[in-house]
Amino acid sequence: MHLATIAYDNVLKKHQVIFPPEQQDWFRQILRLIALTHDLGHPPFSHASEGVLPVGLEHEDFTEKVIKETIIGEYINEIGVIYTKKYGQEYNITPDLICDIYQGRVKDKNLIFLKKFMDSELDVDKMDYLLRDSLYCGVSYGKYDLDRLISSLTIYFQNGPRLAIDKGGMHVTEAFILARYFMFTQVYFHRTRRLYDLMLTNFLKEILPNGTYPDDINEFLSYNDNIVWELMVREKENSEWAQRIIHRDLISIVDESPPHSDDKDKKIYNMIGREIERECGKENIIIDSPSKLPHKIPTRVEVDDEKAIPIIRKISSLPTSLSDESEIIKNLTKPINIIRIYAKKDVYDKAKKIYEERQRDALGL
């Protein structure tokens, strides 16, 4: 919320004539609420236990439930009342409005623009999580110059307002995109880190009624990180997965694909993985396939932000894609696609042997 506010204020300050003052204030409040609430629906340990959300529901659906079905909705309505008193009925703010924008159900181009601060190639969510995760994981990846990036943000118009970076922002944007790339390849998708997600998922599948979190929002909210830790400690004598997590008893990796495996690689790894599962027992093997789309290429426009050029002049400058100018960004367009096969100790040698034989067959050796 803090970063979204700075980014919004900064962009609007550069181009004062975009919205009338009351609309500018209203949009700002809406954006702050979206930023504050957008991740409320994450289950315990966030992405790590998404695999046990009820079928057909994503964490975004739980965010919507939290906003609409808990006291959070009442707080939002209270803010709405303040805004209607200040500016009139058309400036209401409701839980429905917040969810419609967040879930991409609005047609208004200005509201779509607002969402871009939270979900786009230049969103402050990424700006936040990269630096936060880098700090808490104690790694040097993920770093870039946040102040510079935010002050490079600007607007251009193409069928409504759009976020872009200005002419001085190219290198900081390169650093930002590389930061995301390294955090995914080196941290989020690290083989041991991913294994903890998988072991946690397996534990939760065993322990939760029906193997999933409940879809009732109040029951869902009764689970948090501490409760899950407690369950793990309580169940450690009964659950292999709880025991493994608590004692750091990891499962070794038989092999993994390159970070940008293509369809052919994926097919080979999957085929070999399934055979290993059949031969060694499904319960002894874990196959993981983390993937991430490449960073969407940001747009760059020629704006001299020092002078706060009015919007009319700014529109005349043509937007260009950063990939036209940056050799680094041009070459970071492949999705990350990794496939890994893990095997428990008792079957490890057998699994490795099958893997090596099949790899040789696949390569025609």
Ligand SMILES: Nc1nc2c(ncn2[C@H]2C[C@H](O)[C@@H](COP(=O)(O)OP(=O)(O)OP(=O)(O)O)O2)c(=O)[nH]1
């Ligand atoms: N436990 C766990 N966390 C992950 C994984 N992948 C990403 N994360 C963490 C890293 C960040 O703190 C946060 C980013 O979440 P997402 O990738 O869902 O964000 P988003 O789709 O907005 O990112 P993007 O726009 O693609 O950069 O989640 C994963 O496989 N397991």
